[in-house]
Amino acid sequence: MGKIEGQKPRVVLVPFPYQGHITPMLQLGSILNSRGFSITVAHTEFNSPNPLDHPEFVFLPLPDNLSGCETSYISSLKGISAMNVNSKERFHEYMVEMLEKQPQNGLVSCIVYDNLMHFVNEVATHLKLPTVVLRPNSAAYLRSLQFIIQLQADNLIPLPEHQLQDAIPTHHLLRFKDLPFPVTAEIPKILIEFFTSYANIRSSSAIILNTADILDHESLTKLQQHFKVPIFPVGPLQKMAPKFNTSLITEDTSSITWLDKQAPNSVLYISIGSIAIMDKKELIEMAWGLANSDQPFLWVVRPSSVSGSEWIECLPEGFEEITRERGCIVKWAPQKKVLAHPAVGGFWSHSGWNSTLESMCEGVPMICRPYFSDQVVNTRYLTHVWKVALELNSLERKGIEQAIRALMGDKEGKEMRQKALKMKQELELSIQRGGSSWNSFENLVEFIASFTQQNVKATMIPDSSD
């Protein structure tokens, strides 16, 4: 019998460098680590995670050559493409070095990568290493992307306006209006290519989704019919992973001290995530809506998230004076702690997938103000499938005030809170032993371990007894 010499099997993670993508990747790494895998994170220099927050991981920087570029460029299609081109060579070198040091430094089981980092596929194919894709969003979103691609292939875009309210025949929980990109105008070819690339898992052996069967059952079933590889819905990862910092921005913990002084369920927490941008008019209407609602609030205004402003200098005159006693504005909050705080009774959110999961994990009902992409799909599910949120229908101060009153005070809000608490319990059950996400994670661990076994055969060292 041969034996593996050296360390634990190793999983290499390659996240896409945005907060909403890095967080679930690191959480996945931390759970895999607790299950006996060594973890290496190959990351771009842009938005690099802090190695000090994860002493148990090995970090390998990839020279993305993007320093000095605007964030808007980095998030553009050209920026993503440049990141893929610039990171590939060094990643290839790292992997070759790692394979040469096998088995002393641990056998490489597989590479888990974010689909936006598609250069990984080329490197892995060349080195004959298995890959698994991690998708940080819902199964429903992935299906909605596939649907847009199909509409385009069938020459049905642009769709007539009157069809927007119709349910999508193959995805009846969504209307055409809820697709992540408007389909009533021509979609540029470059965008369709991008959607196609993002929905394509290339030669990956499996897909990991940060979702749970109870949230996404129908879409998961359909995806499983479409993709011929195993799908592992292992979410919500933030509940499965030990608590550790994944934030790329310094969190203002004074927000928690402020919450400590507020009454239970009284505070509306407001955040539009790490990427969305609003215009000055929206900020001003939000401010008056909040002021007129009489509700306590904790408001995250990310620097540069209001176009043409550095921070909150364009808040209307008088707002600060009216809300001083019941409002707190910060640049970035420890969101998971905020949502878990007993004083928080509602969450005004852009409906990013991480924020959606974090809110549901704490039983906090939401006001949805989606900006783009999966936020639109998530909003439809939050409001009409799980029924734990209401959508903001007006960006005028009166409509905003009414929405806040409805969520925080009315019968409608109370019903949503009850549903949100029930959802919290169900999600907790899904990650406990025997729950769907728990089982899925067990299967994932076995699946990755099977790669290690295959790799063992390739690097087996003869035992003296052989």
Ligand code: UDP
């Ligand atoms: N977040 C945070 N502090 C804030 C605002 C956001 O820690 O003040 C975190 C939030 O907990 C979530 C992530 O940023 O994990 C945002 O991810 P999401 O998918 O919701 O939205 P995105 O930023 O990708 O649009």
